[in-house]
Amino acid sequence: MTAQHNTVSEVMTRDVVTVRPDTPFKEITSVLSSHGISAVPVADEHGAPMGLVSEADLLRKQAEQPDKYGGQAALPGWPRAKAKARAENAAGLMTTPVVTAHADWSVAEAARVMDRQHVKRLVVVDETDHIIGIVSRPDLLRVFLRPDEEVREEIRDEVLTAILQLSGQEVQVQVHDGVVTLSGEVEKRSTAQIAERLAKGVDGVVTVRPLIDYAIDDRAAEDRPQSGIEAIDPRRGDT
Known part of the structure; x- marks a missing residue:
């Protein structure tokens, strides 16, 4: 099997x-520049995350500077933005609370948290809350760089053959370009649905086009709405 990027780790x-x-403003700027990064976690003496300082946090300092005419516009989020703009170290600049992830999370789970919390990166911590990594949007999108042939082989070998027999x-x-087309014919409708659902979970899959026919609709009863009250036929005269 080829290597797969299934987890945050x-x-x-x-x-x-x-x-x-207590890291000063200018030192934080230097750290971001020298390492080619756009944000840096703030850690306490035990290595646990306290906050995150990003380029956006640092730019508030520049945004507060008066223009050439001496004018100064109110910053969004005032007065919190004003406090950040006047901060001198990481404690005053950092955004809190930190949105964290665990190394054993799936890439999909991390993406859902990132989207729900409207953040660009997650600080990865271990079971003792120590920082062990950081995962960003580009990291999560990397799974879509998998070659189509790798994706096809995994669906064929692991999903269809090994799991569904x-x-x-x-x-x-x-x-093609991450779009999976499943075609053919199976005995049961439920098998076709399971194949589609499992294929969607394979890394690198953009979407699945299900074109699988089935002989028996074994999900028909489940699809019908259930009710504990028997319908009354008005032609029977029941009251």
């Missing part, structure tokens, strides 16, 4: 640069 940056709460004659797999 496999896509995160491990060599994490951190600063302390289906042969290549029953279901065929085509992948």
Whole structure:
């Protein structure tokens, strides 16, 4: 099998640069510039995350500077933005609370948290809350760089053959630019639905086009709405 990026552990940056709460503004700027990063976690003396300082936090300082006419516009988020703009160290600049992830999370789970919290990166911590990595949006998107042939082989070998015990004659797999097409015919509708759902979970899959026919609709009863009250036929005269 080819290497897969299924968990945060496999896509995160491990060599994490951190600063302390008392790290001065200019030193933070230097850290970001020298390491080519856009944000840095703030850690306490035990290595636990306290906050995150990003380029956006630092730019508030510049945004507060008066223009050439001496005018000064109110910053968004005032007065919190004003306090950040006047901060001198990481403690005053950092954004809190820190949104964290764990190394054993799936890439999909990390992406959901990032989207829900509206953040660009997650600080990865271990079971003792120590910083062990950082994962960003580009890291999570890396899974979509998998070659189509790798994606096709995993769906064919791991999903269809190993899990569902289906042969290549029953279901065929085509992948183009991450778009998976499943075609063929199986006995039950539920099998076709499971194949689609499992294929969607394979790294590198953009979407799945299910074109699998089935002989038996074994999900028909489940799809019907259930009710504990028997319908009354008005033609029977029941009251």
